Amino acid sequence: MKKIQYTLLLTCSLGLVGCFDSNPLESGSVDRWIDNPTANEIKVSIDGKELIIPAKSGINYTFDYGKHSLSYNNQTLNFMAKPAIVSNSGFINPTQSNYILLTTYYTNNQQVYEKMIASKLKNVPIIINGEQTEIELPINVVNDVFIERNKTPWDYSIDEALPDSVTVKGENQYQSQRRKLYREDEFLKTLDIPENEKVSFPYQPKNFADLPKVVMPTISLDAITCKKGREFVDTQVKDWNKFFNSTGKELANVYNQLTSSETFQTKHAILSECSTNGEDKNRTYATEIDKIDETVKPQEQVNLFITQ
DSSP: OOEEOOOBOOOOEEOOOOOOOOOOTTOSEEEEEEEEOSSSOEEEEETTEEEEEOTTEEEEEEEESEEEEEEETTEEEEEEEOOOSSOOOEEEOTTOOOEEEEEEEEESOHHHHHHHHHTTOEEEEEEETTEEEEEEESEEEEOOSEEETTTSOOSBOTTSOOOSEEOOOSTTOOEEEEEEEEEHHHHHTTBOOOTTOOEEOOOOOOOGGGSOOBOOOOOOGGGOOOHHHHHHHHHHHHHHHHHHTOOHHHHHHHHHHHTSHHHHHHHHHHHHHHHHSSSOTTOHHHHHHHHHHHHHGGGTTOSEEEEO
16 A cells, blocks of 8 residues: 655644633533535434435534434434533534544744654545555544544634634743644645545445444442442432433433532542441442443543433
8 A cells, every 4th residue: 555645735833822612511402513514415313303404514403411313324323412521512423424633733943843743643544546545644534423522622623714823822832732623625625636636535434333332331239248339339320320311401410410529529438438348348339330430431521422
């Protein structure tokens, strides 16, 4: 497989500072843009409601917290909408199209830029005139159905321009990293591609049925030898079941309690007590509570995730 190289048509220098948005936890719903970057109109169904999305366009949709379904191209997946514990944004990609996350650096020194960007370069599969090869660029190809900013961090989203310059704070700061998310066709315009070459990234959508799903683990309450630990895990299992069956602000309240500092402190206080009072020499409480944490913690900073 041969490797090629195109020049990025970007010029970045230092200039102005941006700001961050906020995401109040009190809401009972979350807004998401449903994007269609393809050249054709698509039909998507949310909870059985059909939406027609024109080519190279999209629509905004409000999801009440709770379980929903998304159908596209004769496939359906279920997902949860919930609060994120920190500020978050994102969009829905029902076609599993490619989006390109570019990492770049703003600096007034070309040598500094080349040194910084070198660590971000990687060989990425690309198709040129029907033949697959590789290209070395500071990018990641993202094609998840739910593209969440806290999972794939960016500074500038698909409809935000990458500025010509930014300003950094601090006397000894001479460079600033920025990430910009592009639709595939818009990213290709930033490359110096010869006119006789047709270029694209491999398109490999997965069956919805094969996408990873968040499924609560089977918990063995009877295996927990520490009484307080067993009672706490029992409460956690019931509260998580309530979460998956709640909607709107009720779900938000349940989730905020499950992820609160009080719950965290109680969990670890019981862990310490069970370990020191001789009731749990085999760490049975830790084993079962870890099963829950390993399932739910990766979802804390996102608003949407696929479930059964």
